[in-house]
């Protein structure tokens with residue numbers, strides 16, 4: 001015979017076992033729910049990736065298709081301006097120049113879109129090589145000379161400070177970043193100076209900075225500047241067009257070079273746009289490793 005205590009105990013155990021069973025059923029239901037959620041998340045991630053691939057593909061096809069007709073318009077404008085097919089009146093010349101400027105602006109935008117699409121699709125190849133700092137600055141100086149003709153703004157390239165004569169990186173991408181910083185600085189500065197500097201910035205890094213005495217940017221706007229298609233409201237902006245892609249592309253290119261971009265600015269005083277990159281790209285940043293060392297290259301003290 002079972003004692004009352006004993007049967008009570010059995011009853012409690014039976015109750016507990018029912019509780020465990022119902023808990024376990026609940027848990028397996030929750031588990032099934034979590035699994036379903038995970039698979040839904042996977043689906044969403046897949047859809048997002050697909051959408052992003054489609055966007056990149058659309059941008060690159062579109063940009064590619066635009067290049068040919070734009071190239072034709074540019075060439076035809078050049079022929080007309082060179083008077084290959086006879087003289088132009090002053091008014092016709094103004095009109096053809098306007099056509100040429102608009103088509104060049106569109107070409108620059110198409111190029112930026114194509115570059116962005118390539119970066120987003122992971123299809124930009126970085127080709128680091130040794131190059132001379134002096135050559136980089138003199139090429140940039142030459143590029144901007146025609147734009148500066150008669151301008152009230154000076155473009156000054158300072159002697160690099162504490163930077164080796166030769167750097168090992170993709171100088172075309174670096175030059176593309178600096179070109180956009182300088183052209184922005186010249187666009188948004190009506191008088192004063194645009195100063196380009198290169199300075200050792202600790203570790204194995206060099207910082208290139210473009211400082212202007214232009215309209216400046218509020219702290220709030222600085223936060224969004226590096227996003228695609230951002231253009232701030234200003235009287236200058238209304239006069240000059242552009243696509244708002246230059247800074248976002250510059251940021252992505254700097255990251256591909258193993259570096260970053262920064263901005264500091266004060267409205268009415270001016271802005272400093274800077275890019276910091278390694279003096280020498282390493283194997284992790286580029287698939288290629290340095291093959292040739294320049295004759296005057298000395299390794300840094302810690303042997304890196």
Ligand SMILES: Nc1ncnc2c1ncn2[C@@H]1O[C@H](COP(=O)(O)OP(=O)(O)OP(=O)(O)O)[C@@H](O)[C@H]1O
Pocket residue numbers: 108112180184185188212214215216217225230231232233237241242243244245246247248271
């Ligand atoms: N040095 C600067 N001073 C003041 N505002 C600037 C400066 N540089 C950039 N900006 C602001 O940031 C915006 C984005 O610059 P970004 O280079 O991305 O585009 P953009 O120059 O307008 O067009 P794009 O470079 O594509 O031709 C500019 O439109 C301008 O409003």
Ligand SMILES: [Mg+2]
Pocket residue numbers: 180183184242246247
């Ligand atoms: Mg720009």
